[in-house]
Amino acid sequence: xxxxxxxxxxxxxxxxxxxxxxxxxxxxxxxxxxxxxxxxxxxxxxxxxxxxxxxxxxxxxxxxxxxxxxxxxxxxxxxxxxxxxxxxxxxxxxxx
Numbered sequence: 001x002x003x004x005x006x007x008x009x010x011x012x013x014x015x016x017x018x019x020x021x022x023x024x025x026x027x028x029x030x031x032x033x034x035x036x037x038x039x040x041x042x043x044x045x046x047x048x049x050x051x052x053x054x055x056x057x058x059x060x061x062x063x064x065x066x067x068x069x070x071x072x073x074x075x076x077x078x079x080x081x082x083x084x085x086x087x088x089x090x091x092x093x094x095x096x
Contacts, residue, residue: 023048027072028081034072041070 024042027034038044045062074080 022084024082024084026083028083029072029074029078031079031081037068037072039068041068041072043068 023044024037025044026037026042034041043062043065045065047063049063051058051062
């Protein structure tokens with residue numbers, strides 16, 4: 001007879017997906033959507049490919065990243081929620 005407890009990690013692994021390649025696209029402050037922030041208040045790198053040379057400045061903000069024209073004012077007590085897009089086609093809209 002198969003021990004079900006021994007199979008639990010295998011079964012759980014089938015239902016979990018790592019989203020290592022994601023991009024932040026917007027924020028909510030205290031439940032209020034701040035709109036699509038890509039290239040406005042969120043730095044949007046042109047690629048989400050892995051950084052291969054960790055000795056370069058690309059490790060800080062990804063490749064060819066540029067400053068954005070705006071920022072959001074956040075108070076210490078604000079609840080911040082991030083809207084992210086998965087690059088894997090899984091969980092296309094995730095909120096953290």
